Amino acid sequence: MAAAGLAQCLSHRLDKPGCCRYYRAAICRKLKDPLAIEEVPSRPIQPDEVRVDVHFCGVNFADILTCRGRYQESPPLPFTPGIELAGQVMETGTNVSTVKEGDRVISVINFNTMAEQCIVDQKKLWQIPEGVSYQEAAALPVCYGTAILALEQRARTQPGETVLVTAAAGATGLALIDVASNILQAKVIAAAGSDEKCKLALQRGAKSAVNYSRGNMKEELKKLTGGQGVNVVIEAVGGDVCLAALHSLAWEGRMVVIGFAGGSILSIPSNLLLVKNTSVMGIYSTRYLKENFPLFSKYMSSILQYCQEGSIKPHIGRIFKLEEINEAFEHVTQRKTTGKVILSVK
Structure with missing residues (x-):
């Protein structure tokens, strides 16, 4: 858009009170290229739709994979x-x-939230309770949605069981510790890649921690559980960490795979499942939006209620401005962050 045309657009951003004709959005025009912040035209909303003035949006590893063409879903270019x-x-x-x-x-929707405004189907909106800030609310949907679905819906975690959380200092890892400890009353062992990250996991509710960048994780877990193993593993790293966690499952233990932050996808040795009657399953939490929306909505409402009550509290590691989106992506990619990374749009 020519400079004069852009200036004219900017001078006429307001279409009517509360509605902008043009708004800023992060745009992916070519996979693997840096994102650009552009002025884009708004469209009229349909009868069942809602236009939302975005205050904060979460940054997830899935967003980065999507912009690299490596995610399960690939929107047509260009996209937000x-x-x-x-x-x-x-x-x-x-x-x-x-x-x-x-x-x-x-x-929670499929794409388009990294912008000043977003159009959403009314059923995919949940009201933020009194006392919960926009920042806290922005950190809840994906990480806490994954946490509660993995622990409760998939692993059927019971009070008093031992839960191993890998990549424990990341956004989802800390959400898992929060939900497992404070909602499900489980005993959490945190596994992370540095002493600093292990310390944070302990501060956030884990009973013990293992640094898997050094030592023998399998032996450490054996010591921590008195040789009994762990009842539930929520695994987000892959590779050798996943294999050690699988070996550490107790009788009828359950592993839920939520990602591959280490980049290596383990081929599960099925004989390990047979010996101790263990189970390995996966979770792709936003798939519930399509396959079982009532269940997903129920858990979203529960998460908001838990946050309002103070039973859970998201840990926000870093806040970037919308125009710093490429720096935010780099921050997450290099695994520099602990806790949730969010974008401030206002």
């Missing part, structure tokens, strides 16, 4: 990445009855 947001309702369609203008909301 981002799958979660926290913001305020700007405008509602004629059929919308669940929210009204001015309501504070969170959402």
Whole structure:
């Protein structure tokens, strides 16, 4: 867009009160290239849709993989990445009855949240309770959604069971420790790649921690469990860490695979499953939006309630501005962060 044309667009951003004709958005035009912040035109909303003024949005490893063409879903180019947001309702369609203008909301959708505004189907919005900030709310949907679905829906974690969480100082790892310890009353062993990260995991509720960058993780876990093994593993690293965790499962133990932060995908030796009657399963939490939306919605409402009550508290590691999105992606890619990375859009 020519400079004069852009200036004219900017001078006419306001279409009507509460609605912008143009808004800033992060755009992926070519896979693996840096993202650009561009002025894009807004579109009219449909009867069941809601226009949200985005305040904060989460940065997830899935966003980075999508922009590299390596995620399970590949939107057509160009696209705006981002799958979660926290913001305020700007405008509602004629059929919308669940929210009204001015309501504070969170959402989980397939892409488009890394922008000043986002159009969302009304059923994919949940109201932020009183006392929960936009920042906290933006850190909840993906990480805590994954945590509670992995622990409760997939692993069926019981009070008093021992849960091993790998990549424990990351955003999802800390959410898993929070949910397992404070909601499900389980005993958490945190596994992370440095003493500093192990220390943070202990501060956030883990009972013990293992630094898998040194020593023998399998032997350490054996000592920590008195030779009994762990009941549940939530695994996010892959490779040797995944194999050591699999060896460490107790009788009828359950492993839930949530990612491969280490870059290596383990081929599961099935004989290990047979010997101790163990189970290995996966979770792709946002798939529940399509396959079992009522279940996903129930857990989202529960997470918001737990946060309002103070039962859980997300750990925000770093906040970047929207125009710093490439720096935010680099920060996550290099595994520099502990806790959740979010973008401030306002």
